[in-house]
Amino acid sequence: MILSMMRSPRMPVLLAIFSLVLSLSAFSIAVQAAAGSSAEPKVEVKTTLDNLMAAFNGESNASAKYLEFAKKADAEGYGRVASLFRAASKAESLHAASHGRVIKALGGTAKADIKPPAVKSTKENLEAAIEGETYEFTSMYPAFITKAKEDKNRDAIRSMNQASNVEKGHAKLYQEALNNLDAWKGPNKEFYVCAVCGNTVATIDFEKCPICFEPKSDYGPVK
């Protein structure tokens, strides 16, 4: 029977249709896989108040997460990484507070849904932190700032713009740590955080904060 089917004059047509369906399915799966692997989480842009709430929630969670990452880094002997995580945690809490003030001015109430972070090895935590920060300064904040510009809400723009610029610096510091993780082993080391915008640096080699342009005296050490 199979042989007779194979010999059928319609067989080549059937085979062609089958191949076409198979190719299309494979192509569709490949496209979906590629999209799933490379695309960052989609930014949902709502009203400026909603966006600030989302940013407040993100910053509050990041602050809590980095404190846990710091404990893990300390336990693994990466004292300098732990200090960086603690400094970044403080910066994120400052961003949350800044967003909170704008939310309040807009008549909202800032609420955060703090979720327990997935703490892995310090290397993996650094990778996760880079991913989170990169999403914030490349996707989330630019979209939110564009919306705030449309709404002409200057306080929202300022608050989110400063946070976005600071996140860029955090990602850079995390990347430095990741690139040379062994050198970041040992005792804790001081980082300096701007009390106004949360900018985080290893050394203060400027007179005014490079992000908010307030005097360097606003920087405080975090270890």
Added chain:
Amino acid sequence: MASWLPIPAWDGLHPLIVHFPIALLLVAPLFLLLGLVLPKKWEGFRLSALLLMLLGTIAAWIAVSTGEAAGQMVTDLTPEISKAIQEHAEWGGNTRLIFSGLTLLYALLLALPLWFKSLSCRALTVLHLVFLVIFGASCLVLARTGHLGGRLVHAFGVHAMVDK
């Protein structure tokens, strides 16, 4: 009215206000010079010079303050842009300080004959001449600040946020 002539926010005021200290303070030396070389009946030039300095210095204070606010609104802040803004801010702060001092000094210089009636005309002229030289040199600091601001706008493409 609001759409025809929108009132800018404090940080959006910077591009409007910066031209005032530049124009007022750069014209002031001309009045200083005229007040120095013209006969006594043209002494009004000296008071005009003081008025220009006063207005220019007030404008400089507003320019620095609005500039600091405008700096916080700059999106896509790169290290190069940040450095350029810091440099401009630093020169702006120094300019404000220098011209505040010079304005105060000139007011004292004009009041000097009231306190020291025995002061000779020649001595006063020399003092005014020295002041003019110092003021002229300070104008270079002002020009440098203006140049750094212009560089920010025209070379780096940094603009204060002005509503459309």
